Structure formats: C-alpha cells, structure tokens
Amino acid sequence: MLITYNETNKPVYSIKYFHPFFSVESKLMDDILHKILNAKEQRQRIRQQSGEVGNATISISFNIPGYPKSDERITQTFRVVRDDLAHYLVALRIPVDKKQVIVRCDEAGDIAFFPFQAKQQELPLFKEKLEAFEQTHPLGRLLDVDLFDGKANAISSHKQKTCFICKETPALHCMRNQTHSYEELRAHLREKMEKFLEERAEQQVSKQLAATALWAILTEVALPHKPGLVSPQSSGSHQDMNFHTFLASTSAITPHFQRVAIRGYQWNGKEPQAVLTQLRISGLEMEKDMFLTTQGVNTQKGVIFLMTFSLFTMAYTLKKTGTFDETVFKETLQTLNKGLVNRELKGSSNQNRSHGEQCFNTFGEELAGGIRKEVEQGLPTFFHEVTPFMKKIGFSSTDYRDQSHFENQCKRLLVKIMSINNDTNILFRSDAQTLHLLQEKSLKTLQGNEDLTKNESYGELMAFCTTKKISPGGSADLLAVSLFLDNVRTKTQKNTF
Ligand SMILES: [Zn+2]
Structure with a gap:
C-alpha cells in the first residue's frame, strides 16, 4: 500500500497501490489503512501547529513500502539518518531549535520534524539544499526529506523521484505499473539498510x-x-x-x-x-x-x-x-x-x-x-x-x-x-x-x-x-x-x- 502526496499536498489514495495488503484479511487491511491515514493527519497537524508560531518545518521519514512501516532495525537506521540530517542543517546554518525537534514513530513509520524560522522567499533555496542531502546520502532514495512553509504547504521543486531499484525510472512509474513486488521492495530496503548500518x-x-x-x-x-x-x-x-x-x-x-x-x-x-x-x-x-x-x-x-x-x-x-x-x-x-x-x-x-x-x-x-x-x-x-x-x-x-x-x-x-x-x-x-x-x-x-x-x-x-x-x-x-x-x-x- 502506498499513499502519495500530490503537488498540492493532498494525499492520493488509490486501490491500485494497495497490492501489498492483498495477503492481509480485508478487515485488517481497512484497520491498518485507517491507522496510517490517521498518523498522516496527525503529522500534518504537527506541521500546522509549527506554522501557527511562525515556523517552517523540515521533516524526514523513510519511504517504506508495505506494512509494518517500522520495526526495531528500521528505527535504529532512522536514528542514524536523522542525526545526519541534523548535522547537515547545522552546517547549513538553518536555525533549528533543538528543543523543538519532534521525533516519533507512528503507524506511518518513523519521522522527525525540525521546525525553524525562515522567510518565505528563502524556502526554495532550502528545498534545493535538502534535495542535495537526499541525493548524496547513501540511503537517499529511501528518504523523504520534505519542507513545509508556515501554512504547512509542501515546498516542491517539481522534480520527480527515481525508483530506488531501477534508479533511473521515475518512482511513480514503477509504482503505477507495479514493476516490483512487495517482497522485492522490502528485501531491497533491508539489504540497503543493513549495508548502511554495517559501514557506519x-x-x-x-x-x-x-x-x-x-x-x-x-x-x-x-x-x-x-x-x-x-x-x-x-x-x-x-x-x-x-x-x-x-x-x-x-x-x-x-x-x-x-x-x-x-x-x-x-x-x-x-x-x-x-x-x-x-x-x-x-x-x-x-x-x-x-x-x-x-x-x-x-x-x-x-x-x-x-x-x-x-x-x-x-x-x-x-x-x-x-x-x-x-x-x-x-x-x-x-x-x-x-x-x-x-x-x-x-x-x-x-x-x-x-x-x-x-x-x-x-x-x-x-x-x-x-x-x-x-x-x-x-x-x-x-x-x-x-x-x-x-x-x-x-x-x-x-x-x-x-x-x-x-x-x-x-x-x-x-x-x-x-x-x-x-x-x-x-x-x-x-x-x-x-x-x-x-x-x-x-x-x-x-x-x-x-x-x-x-x-x-x-x-x-x-x-x-x-x-x-x-x-x-x-x-x-x-x-x-x-x-x-x-x-x-x-x-x-x-x-x-
Ligand atoms: Zn523501479
């Protein structure tokens, strides 16, 4: 099951992407979907609350196909990547107040929010920098580093993400065509994470x-x-x-x-x-x-x-x-x-x-x-x-x-x-x-x-x-x-x- 956000940040739910859940009982599947959507809504509320006090928000999460979205190993990996991003933000002099950082693991997986003060016109430049982080990080293709303005609207560069298995093909293309099985995606993800943790x-x-x-x-x-x-x-x-x-x-x-x-x-x-x-x-x-x-x-x-x-x-x-x-x-x-x-x-x-x-x-x-x-x-x-x-x-x-x-x-x-x-x-x-x-x-x-x-x-x-x-x-x-x-x-x- 994959939920994507379109460019206006409205979630796109499509039964077409639900195939990973076909092995799960339909009632259970509904439950899980409901929980994930709930988690996504709560996340959006966090961004809105951050916006109410005049902050923009950077969030980082893993793009995990299927369910569950997290486990002990994924959280362990996330912690490392989250720290990488925190260092990156400090190096870029993006003024994140450490005390305001929110880290959570919900039904939609691990996520961290970094609220910070910024002028609206600065955001496209920050977005570029965050994309550079994704592109250069060893787990970059598995990551979603998103930027939201003070009204909780996503700042997009309109660039399409590539599939983390095919590398050159747009991710959306593989998703729509169901190019990869749920098992293949999860196995690939595991392998990447294990290799990353091992090297670290x-x-x-x-x-x-x-x-x-x-x-x-x-x-x-x-x-x-x-x-x-x-x-x-x-x-x-x-x-x-x-x-x-x-x-x-x-x-x-x-x-x-x-x-x-x-x-x-x-x-x-x-x-x-x-x-x-x-x-x-x-x-x-x-x-x-x-x-x-x-x-x-x-x-x-x-x-x-x-x-x-x-x-x-x-x-x-x-x-x-x-x-x-x-x-x-x-x-x-x-x-x-x-x-x-x-x-x-x-x-x-x-x-x-x-x-x-x-x-x-x-x-x-x-x-x-x-x-x-x-x-x-x-x-x-x-x-x-x-x-x-x-x-x-x-x-x-x-x-x-x-x-x-x-x-x-x-x-x-x-x-x-x-x-x-x-x-x-x-x-x-x-x-x-x-x-x-x-x-x-x-x-x-x-x-x-x-x-x-x-x-x-x-x-x-x-x-x-x-x-x-x-x-x-x-x-x-x-x-x-x-x-x-x-x-x-x-x-x-x-x-x-
Ligand atoms: Zn692919």
Whole structure:
C-alpha cells in the first residue's frame, strides 16, 4: 500500500497501490489503512501547529513500502539518518531549535520534524539544499526529506523521484505499473539498510579504536618521572631521543591505526597466514614512517608491533561478539601468532638480526621470548597480571579528572609490569642479572608507599636505571597496550564505545 502526496499536498489514495495488503484479511487491511491515514493527519497537524508560531518545518521519514512501516532495525537506521540530517542543517546554518525537534514513530513509520524560522522567499533555496542531502546520502532514495512553509504547504521543486531499484525510472512509474513486488521492495530496503548500518559501525568502531590507541600511547609517554624512560621532563636513559621525538613518531604512525582496525573489522576469521602478512606490511609501513620522522631513531617498534595486533584483534572481536569478549580476543591473537617464536626467533639466520632475535640467541626463550611470545600466548601479561592488579589498586582508565592521582596509578601499573616482564630492552643493553635486579627493585616499590613521590624504593628504581643506563621500553609498550585494552573494556562494559 502506498499513499502519495500530490503537488498540492493532498494525499492520493488509490486501490491500485494497495497490492501489498492483498495477503492481509480485508478487515485488517481497512484497520491498518485507517491507522496510517490517521498518523498522516496527525503529522500534518504537527506541521500546522509549527506554522501557527511562525515556523517552517523540515521533516524526514523513510519511504517504506508495505506494512509494518517500522520495526526495531528500521528505527535504529532512522536514528542514524536523522542525526545526519541534523548535522547537515547545522552546517547549513538553518536555525533549528533543538528543543523543538519532534521525533516519533507512528503507524506511518518513523519521522522527525525540525521546525525553524525562515522567510518565505528563502524556502526554495532550502528545498534545493535538502534535495542535495537526499541525493548524496547513501540511503537517499529511501528518504523523504520534505519542507513545509508556515501554512504547512509542501515546498516542491517539481522534480520527480527515481525508483530506488531501477534508479533511473521515475518512482511513480514503477509504482503505477507495479514493476516490483512487495517482497522485492522490502528485501531491497533491508539489504540497503543493513549495508548502511554495517559501514557506519565499521567507521565508528575503527575510528574509536584508533583514537584509543593514540590516547594510550600518549598517556604512557606523557607520564612524568619514569625510571629510565622518556617523559616530558627528561629523556631518561636515552641519548638519541626526547619527548618531542616521541610526539613526532607517534604522529607519524597514528594515521595507520584506523586502517588496521578496519582490516580486523572486515576479517572473516579465515586464512590467518594471509592476515599476518598484511599486518606485517602495515607494521613495516609504520616503521618506515617512524624512521623518516625520527631520522633513523627507533622510538616505537615495540608498540607498533603490539598495537597493530591489538587493534586488529580488538576490531575483529567487537564485530564478532558485539563486545570485548576476552576469550575470543585471546584465542584470535593466539591463532594469528601460532608458532611465531619458533618461526622468527629460533634458529634465525637473519644477517640483520633485530634486538629481539639477538637477545633470543643470547638468553633463550624463557627469558627473551619478548613481545612475540607475549602475543603468541594471547597477552598473558595484561590478562593474568595487569588486570588483577588494576582491580587491586582500583585503577580506572576512564577517570583522569585528578591528574596526579591518575598518573600515579599509571606508574604503579608500569612498576607492576616491570616487576614481572622479562624486558628485552633491558637484556639487550645489559644482562640477565641487571634484569633480575630491576624486577626485584620494582617488586620492592610495589610493597612501599602507594604514592610514588613518597616511595623511597621508587627513587632507588629511578636511580638504578640512570646509573645502569637502562630503559624499560618493553614494559612501557605493555603499559600502553594495557591502557588501550582496559579503556576499550571499560567503555564496552558501560556501553559508551
Ligand atoms: Zn523501479
């Protein structure tokens, strides 16, 4: 059943268009028709009331063939499109008073009214702009964006709408000739809406993940007074980089994050080997951009590796389960990296061995499995060590209103990680004994004052790193990834992601 409005805005009811209801009992059909017409009349009254206080009205609704005109999924889609239009109106400086916007779902479907003050002579121009919205929106052909003047008369551009299946044919032509069956129209509509929602979700999730990854990296590097590490106040034990080198390289690698997340979101869970190759390429591109920016200084190879896998796996998990399902996340990470330590570290004959490979040869798997072992096992440091510790100290990655408290909490996490992590950055610059001493000093710090500025052992830990010229960069990377994971976890639990 379709009701159309002709150019004078009088509804045109024709039994010819009622075919979608033929499957419905005639009495029921009458009822439904009656309800729809009632809803349409109420809508017209809303426009009239808006006109009585001198407003013109823009309304947006879906052009849904058949009945029912709405359901949960249609309303969900409508909400997104309605927000798109609201942004568009603000961008056009059309002065809509938000408080006066009316949103409803009646028997005729979902609709929103945007009343606004306008002079009559401005309306044709607004109409043109609204048509541009319809034409450029991905669901444009399914939309009716209408403009009514202060007397509730429709402003028409006299352009004919095209059919959303045939695209070039006027919609009226297909309707009159019943070119498309009710089922075909509804199926087409569903498909379009699902695709639209899917694309929006992909954009939204990947954008938020990329932003969270950047936040986590910046939060780690911005923490003041860390043992051996670069901070805004100090270059720690580093000679070749400072805080600004980190800002520059972080800026260089960040544009890759969203693409990695999109790849994870789109992954069908098959052929992990092909995925691994793709991720390695992304990682190499990031490293190239990092080295270009830092003029050859390795600031973030570790975090690039960990964050690439975390972003990809998180996007995949969110798509698959709708939340941060920790089992799916861990298993996916393990599947992707199965045998990584064996393949990349054991018996490596690579002439240009990485720090990780060199450490592995010198210290063996137990001590120097590094970040490869960490991802192969599904980030056990985060799930088995950091997470319980976060609970114990009441850490919140989303509450940073009290800056010094938040920074102190982050540094306690760092010290926790340092106390258990076999950091290959330390091994590479020194030896196993130094690593064990560092772990012991970290453990002692955790047993001391919670406020690290009053914790003597923390001071000793800082001095130890300076004297030994070591920097726990691997632990800092794990802190950044832990912040990322916890932040996503908290936001998904609170439904704010
Ligand atoms: Zn058609």
